[in-house]
Amino acid sequence: MSITTNETIRTVELAEHIGEHVRLRGWLHAIRRLGGINFLLLRDGWGIAQAVISEESALAPLQAAGAGAESIIALEGEVVASEQAPAGVELHNPQITLLNAVTETLPAAMHKRALKTSLPTLLDHAVVLNRHPSRRAIFRLAAAVMAGFRQTLLMKHFTEVQTPKIVASATEGGANVFPVSYFAQTAYL
Template sequence: MRTLNAALPTHAGGPVRVEGWVHRRRTFADRTFLVLRDRSGLSQTVVTDGAARRQIAALPEETVVRVEGTATANSRAPGGVEVTAPVITALSPPAAPSPLELWRPELDASLPTLLDHGALSWRHPAQNAVWQVAAASLRGFRRTLDAAGFTEIATPKVTATATESGAGVFAVDWFGRPAFLAQSPQFSKQALVGVFERVYETGPVFRAEPHDTVRHLAQYTSLDVELGFIDDHRDVLAVLREVLAGMVGAVGELTGTSPAGLDLPVVPEEVPVVHFSEALRLVGASPDEPDLAPEHERALSRWAVQEHGSEFLAVEGYPSAKRPFYTHPQPGDPRWTNSFDLLFRGLELVTGGQRLHEHAAYVRALTERGMDPEDYRGYLDTFSHGMPPHGGFALGLERWVARLTGLDNIRRSTLFPRDLHRLTP
């Protein structure tokens, strides 16, 4: 029966079998320390027997081994227990020299090297811990929504028409017919509000971004929510608030190594909201600006911390011209919309809002933008058959994790990123 490294203290004094990767060997005159890594953390084995020491000398770092021995209390060992009198069995052939020194406390390789060797770099405990934040976030996201009566959905990732616009889509050869990778589950999730009222999906979305930036990927994991029977976008924001609290809560429950930069925010009972026009005024921008510049987003985040003690700030009312055609206008003033961006630590993290729900409103919105409603017929049909007022949001998992752990590039929080240049590993 295998014992995980983290459970060794509960076996002190008894026989144990640990299995994992040779993380590091430290050789002294009379003994060799074998540091073993498994999914729960590190352990230390003391090897004094000559034959066993020679055996270890031939098992380089990253070789997979089984160690059977005695768990022995030693206050200087990690966790207060080390393995003594070991019998070692290699479970893999001796590992080839690693291009990364995974045993160092910090991985100091360049980003391209880390990404080229993703299958190795993620083995580093600090990297591994970053992904645990992602996995916990997914857990918290679903747990919150399951408890609130949402239904998980699975939508098509290949579509006959581009979701949002003709730009930025990947073309697929679909049995000889032209098709596209879905930029979002937007159309499907709206249609399914007509079925389940409240839906969510966690899945890949695809953006043929020709820009090589630290915050864009060509594939990322979108956490999508859509719900019906709302009054307006504020109801959507209230669900987003619950979801964020659930995600932060799940990350907070993680045991084991924390990523170096992890800094969990407090999710306020109510996320402060500022109107787009007021946001422009606050940052000293012209009232005619159609969008917030990155420096504006940073300034607004600072303002929210000072004014509201909140690292989250919702900016509502974005100008219609900058929002997709399905965005619901602000009642009484159609220059603005019932939509919002959620800023977190100086960056846009979530986009959401209320959608149009009347067929005639869609036809009008598309026509006003010079788009042909006929191109969206299948999507629009749904709105002829009774759709409740509804809205939703989408949150990029990898961007969230990068912000939460202070990473400077979204590629560092993505298992095997895909971008303009990268199709492997």
């Protein structure tokens, strides 16, 4: 199957397109320089892909904008099998398109294997830090567990319902709530 450059594939699908010209979109995970060759890592919601860039000028769109880690980019290039590549395939000399530059310093190093940060930092910057592969793995595991429970109960002819939730304080969004007595305390429904 041939991919047109308008179609975007996922990083986990690269091995299916060896020898083809493909387009990837995602976050700039890291750039490593080894002996005159640049290795750009792009991360999407499914994994990480490596691109090999032999011409320094190919990085010009990123350098001109001061784009750092977590900038949103698109890569278009040929998929090549490589035993040295982390996933066994990589893009060679792709065209880089900067879609949205991140120029601010990130609250934690997103390219490290482990996310080392304090709980307050994690909570204050959850929108960014929840993209880290270790955090995404937690969410994927929780989603799989929930899907398993849901499927098991559906096979046993249970009916899933979404009930109103009891909360300790009235919401700020202006939703209609009313107080209820809940174990001798006021709660809101």
